[in-house]
Amino acid sequence: MEDFEWYDPLLITDVAFLQQQDLTHTNSQIHSKCIFSTLCISEALIMANSVDSSQTEIDGRSVIGFSLASPDLVICMGSPDVPSPGYEFSPEFLKGDRIDVSLENGIKGAEMKESLENRAGNSEDFYTDSSFELVASPFVEQNSLKYCTHIMSINVGSTDSIMFQREVQFSEDSCFNGGDIVRTNDPITGDGEGLSLYQTARFGNCLYHFDHLEPRTYMVDLYFAEIVFTDGPPGKRVFDVYLQDQKVVSCLDIYASVGSNTPLVISDLKTCINGDEGLSIRFEGVIGSPIVCGISIRNNASAESEEVEGMGLTYMPQCKSPQDVGYGSMDEEFHRLQIENESQKKELAETKKVLEEVKRENELRSRECQEALKSLNELRNELMRKSMHVGSLAFAIEGQVKEKSKWFSSLRDLTRKLKLLKMDHITLLEEATSFKQCMADMNGFSSIIHSKINEHTQLYSDVKIKLLKGVKERKELYNKVLELKGNIRVFCRCRPLNLDEIAAGASMAIDFSSEKDGELTVKSNGISKKIFKFDSVFSPQADQADVFEDTAPLATSVLDGYNVCIFAYGQTGTGKTFTMEGTSDNRGVNYRTLEELFHIIEGRKNTFRYEISVSVLEVYNEQIRDLLVSGSQAGVTSKRLEIKQVVEGGHHVPGIVEARVTNVNEVWEVLRTGSNGRAVGSTNANEHSSRSHCMHCVMVKGENLINGECTRSKLWLVDLAGSERIAKTEVQGERLKETQNINRSLSALGDVIYALATKSPHIPFRNSKLTHLLQDSLGGDSKTLMFVQISPNENDLTETFCSLNFASRVRGIELGPAKKQMDSTELFKHKQMTPCESPKETRIGSKKLSSILRRSLHKKIQIKSPMQQPHVRKIGVNVGMEKVRVSIGSRGGRMGHRALPGNARRVVIKDTQQKQSTREKERGWNIGKTTRTVL
Numbered sequence: 012m013e014d015f016e017w018y019d020p021l022l023i024t025d026v027a028f029l030q031q032q033d034l035t036h037t038n039s040q041i042h043s044k045c046i047f048s049t050l051c052i053s054e055a056l057i058m059a060n061s062v063d064s065s066q067t068e069i070d071g072r073s074v075i076g077f078s079l080a081s082p083d084l085v086i087c088m089g090s091p092d093v094p095s096p097g098y099e100f101s102p103e104f105l106k107g108d109r110i111d112v113s114l115e116n117g118i119k120g121a122e123m124k125e126s127l128e129n130r131a132g133n134s135e136d137f138y139t140d141s142s143f144e145l146v147a148s149p150f151v152e153q154n155s156l157k158y159c160t161h162i163m164s165i166n167v168g169s170t171d172s173i174m175f176q177r178e179v180q181f182s183e184d185s186c187f188n189g190g191d192i193v194r195t196n197d198p199i200t201g202d203g204e205g206l207s208l209y210q211t212a213r214f215g216n217c218l219y220h221f222d223h224l225e226p227r228t229y230m231v232d233l234y235f236a237e238i239v240f241t242d243g244p245p246g247k248r249v250f251d252v253y254l255q256d257q258k259v260v261s262c263l264d265i266y267a268s269v270g271s272n273t274p275l276v277i278s279d280l281k282t283c284i285n286g287d288e289g290l291s292i293r294f295e296g297v298i299g300s301p302i303v304c305g306i307s308i309r310n311n312a313s314a315e316s317e318e319v320e321g322m323g324l325t326y327m328p329q330c331k332s333p334q335d336v337g338y339g340s341m342d343e344e345f346h347r348l349q350i351e352n353e354s355q356k357k358e359l360a361e362t363k364k365v366l367e368e369v370k371r372e373n374e375l376r377s378r379e380c381q382e383a384l385k386s387l388n389e390l391r392n393e394l395m396r397k398s399m400h401v402g403s404l405a406f407a408i409e410g411q412v413k414e415k416s417k418w419f420s421s422l423r424d425l426t427r428k429l430k431l432l433k434m435d436h437i438t439l440l441e442e443a444t445s446f447k448q449c450m451a452d453m454n455g456f457s458s459i460i461h462s463k464i465n466e467h468t469q470l471y472s473d474v475k476i477k478l479l480k481g482v483k484e485r486k487e488l489y490n491k492v493l494e495l496k497g498n499i500r501v502f503c504r505c506r507p508l509n510l511d512e513i514a515a516g517a518s519m520a521i522d523f524s525s526e527k528d529g530e531l532t533v534k535s536n537g538i539s540k541k542i543f544k545f546d547s548v549f550s551p552q553a554d555q556a557d558v559f560e561d562t563a564p565l566a567t568s569v570l571d572g573y574n575v576c577i578f579a580y581g582q583t584g585t586g587k588t589f590t591m592e593g594t595s596d597n598r599g600v601n602y603r604t605l606e607e608l609f610h611i612i613e614g615r616k617n618t619f620r621y622e623i624s625v626s627v628l629e630v631y632n633e634q635i636r637d638l639l640v641s642g643s644q645a646g647v648t649s650k651r652l653e654i655k656q657v658v659e660g661g662h663h664v665p666g667i668v669e670a671r672v673t674n675v676n677e678v679w680e681v682l683r684t685g686s687n688g689r690a691v692g693s694t695n696a697n698e699h700s701s702r703s704h705c706m707h708c709v710m711v712k713g714e715n716l717i718n719g720e721c722t723r724s725k726l727w728l729v730d731l732a733g734s735e736r737i738a739k740t741e742v743q744g745e746r747l748k749e750t751q752n753i754n755r756s757l758s759a760l761g762d763v764i765y766a767l768a769t770k771s772p773h774i775p776f777r778n779s780k781l782t783h784l785l786q787d788s789l790g791g792d793s794k795t796l797m798f799v800q801i802s803p804n805e806n807d808l809t810e811t812f813c814s815l816n817f818a819s820r821v822r823g824i825e826l827g828p829a830k831k832q833m834d835s836t837e838l839f840k841h842k843q844m845t846p847c848e849s850p851k852e853t854r855i856g857s858k859k860l861s862s863i864l865r866r867s868l869h870k871k872i873q874i875k876s877p878m879q880q881p882h883v884r885k886i887g888v889n890v891g892m893e894k895v896r897v898s899i900g901s902r903g904g905r906m907g908h909r910a911l912p913g914n915a916r917r918v919v920i921k922d923t924q925q926k927q928s929t930r931e932k933e934r935g936w937n938i939g940k941t942t943r944t945v946l
């Protein structure tokens with residue numbers, strides 16, 4: 012057990028080793044070393060009979076293993092006793108009846124072996140008789156040989172045939188069944204010629220069968236020699252011999268009879284064959300395996316004459332050849348032998364008695380041994396079970412150890428992780444502590460911040476209120492400033508002489524020496540004819556920026572929610588388009604105003620949100636054309652555009668393109684698109700532009716982000732058609748129609764302005780498309796800026812006078828205080844959200860405001876018109892070719908003087924009063940039938 016390991020669940024018991032312990036020190040090396048081994052493996056050893064006995068010697072350490080997985084017995088070839096390492100299945104000799112070992116039954120077969128071993132081990136107890144018994148009484152016929160004929164002789168265990176004793180031919184071994192061949196080279200006692208018969212033998216239970224023998228009586232001689240157990244002890248091999256299944260020799264022990272390597276011949280065994288069954292000779296072991304060296308069959312020659320019964324026993328060493336033995340001595344010898352036989356018989360009888368006693372004692376001891384063996388077996392089985400249990404426990408422990416080692420390793424990992432987690436935990440605790448501190452600080456800060464926020468919120472709301480109040484005040488003040496400047500303002504701009512005029516030697520008819528005071532003097536032939544005063548006067552040297560500087564405040568008004576109208580009026584070629592549109596290098600009022608709008612919007616972005624969209628229209632022949640719609644042509648109205656009144660008296664042109672603009676670049680694109688549309692619509696752009704009104708409408712939606720107040724306002728930028736007078740007779744056809752339409756629209760503009768000036772209950776806005784479109788921005792609640800464009804050329808003096816007179820009259824008209832344009836829907840929404848004054852309070856407030864404004868306006872008129880006559884002032888508005896004369900004076904008064912400022916007015920009145928009166932009477936379309944007094 013100590014020399015090997017097992018690699019699978021296998022319960023090992025070194026049975027042979029245990030057995031060996033008892034026998035190790037016996038004299039006989041082979042037999043004493045391993046009885047059990049011999050029992051177990053003798054057959055295997057003997058089967059390999061070509062190997063001599065020393066080579067077949069086994070050290071006796073054989074290990075039997077019990078697989079826990081299989082009930083079969085396995086032999087552990089890893090034992091040092093077994094040549095090849097490894098496990099094998101049970102060898103043949105351990106199977107069958109001999110040994111039956113299983114986990115269920117324990118070692119059943121072992122019991123038998125144990126008994127044999129014990130018997131063999133206690134050889135003294137197991138010694139049988141030193142001689143064997145012939146079943147039939149032996150009968151030795153000394154002379155029988157000479158009457159016999161050898162029929163068949165077999166040299167058992169040899170492939171050679173030999174001549175035995177020079178007379179009997181022993182043929183090679185045949186007709187056998189079972190057993191194995193053994194051979195020895197040891198000399199056989201009495202070795203001599205033919206004794207080699209005994210050096211080979213058949214070992215083990217075996218049967219010889221001879222067919223084809225005639226039915227008759229035969230004599231059989233059997234030759235034996237102990238060549239295997241040559242060191243004894245006796246009783247180790249005891250066997251029976253059967254002839255025709257009839258035991259003829261019982262318990263033959265060759266060693267006990269003659270010793271080893273000594274021939275023993277049992278001769279004259281008589282048998283009879285009755286039919287064709289043949290002759291069978293069977294050797295069957297009682298203890299150990301039988302061994303036989305030769306078989307000889309003779310016919311019984313004396314059988315016919317003499318019945319020979321019984322068998323003879325011949326001891327070959329004592330045998331002498333017939334030639335050596337004389338008949339006389341034979342008698343003596345026979346006699347002596349008879350005496351000796353008698354004495355031996357007696358001795359044998361005594362010995363038998365002793366033997367009987369020994370046998371009884373032996374049986375007694377055997378029973379004791381049996382019981383001891385039984386208990387031993389039980390103990391062994393118990394041991395086996397315990398061992399198996401221990402094995403299974405060992406296996407389980409091994410598994411548990413492995414499992415435990417896994418657990419240990421995972422425990423180590425977990426411990427390591429736990430350490431890390433603890434470190435993390437400590438770090439987190441530290442962080443949590445600092446975080447708590449931070450939280451406390453933060454809470455402190457938070458409360459401070461909250462209090463600050465509250466303070467600032469309060470401050471913010473105060474500031475907001477103040478801001479709103481301030482904004483409101485600013486607007487009001489701003490508006491008042493503009494009102495004080497006049498809600499309708501007139502700027503006069505004079506273009507420079509162009510190259511052609513200079514080349515033609517044209518002279519300047521305008522003197523701008525008092526330009527800064529808003530005055531200009533019209534000269535004729537170097538003599539001052541008339542002085543005109545306007546809100547601003549721009550000489551030919553004034554550039555676009557100078558012009559816009561005075562225009563810019565209106566942009567603020569638009570964003571404050573007031574409607575504004577800026578238009579350029581004047582004779583063709585005086586620079587209306589230049590002032591309004593300008594050029595790409597020298598941009599005009601249109602672009603600059605919108606640029607200013609975006610500039611202000613950017614400045615107000617935190618408090619206001621604005622949306623701006625632009626429409627570009629053209630009024631030609633009293634038809635409205637959308638210049639932002641590509642493909643539309645002048646005079647060809649693809650879609651008829653009409654003016655509709657919308658909520659709160661506003662006006663709108665349904666279907667018109669409103670281009671949303673968010674920056675000045677987009678503005679420029681829209682303006683260019685409109686300008687191109689105007690040019691595309693005409694074969695002669697300049698001519699066409701002179702005969703149509705180009706109108707830009709900028710719609711502004713504003714939202715006060717602080718109080719939610721919303722406004723909607725409009726800015727009209729109008730480049731009017733040329734206002735020059737053309738005699739009716741000079742034009743006809745289409746041109747006449749154009750002229751009439753231009754005059755009509757400009758006259759309508761004059762009428763509207765007059766009606767506004769005279770506070771007529773009816774303002775004739777609908778008399779032309781131009782005035783109808785401008786209705787929102789010409790009323791009393793809007794601001795108007797007029798550019799009167801004049802030519803410096805003396806040759807254009809007449810038209811210049813007309814334009815200046817028209818502008819002077821427009822300037823003299825007060826439209827009243829401007830009204831802010833509130834988006835009623837948005838205002839309604841806002842009012843729902845914020846508390847407002849009661850209707851009664853509103854009414855009272857508005858009445859108060861009206862009276863204040865009236866008083867303010869009244870004062871202003873008185874301040875602005877110091878030169879006016881205190882009682883009657885007559886205004887004549889000369890529009891284009893058609894001259895509209897409006898008499899301003901006491902009711903029922905006659906047509907008064909044209910209201911012109913200063914001395915010039917008085918001069919003109921004197922010069923022209925008579926002529927005009929006459930002309931108007933001639934024309935018959937004096938619309939100023941009723942004279943009205945300016946407030």
Ligand SMILES: Nc1ncnc2c1ncn2[C@@H]1O[C@H](COP(=O)(O)OP(=O)(O)OP(=O)(O)O)[C@@H](O)[C@H]1O
Nearest residue numbers: 506507582583584585586587588589697700701733
């Ligand atoms: N202030 C100015 N400085 C320089 N050039 C000017 C000025 N005003 C007008 N001009 C030039 O005079 C010419 C005629 O101007 P513009 O076409 O603007 O006149 P208009 O009144 O619009 O004519 P129309 O009625 O035919 O449209 C243009 O070549 C223009 O560049």
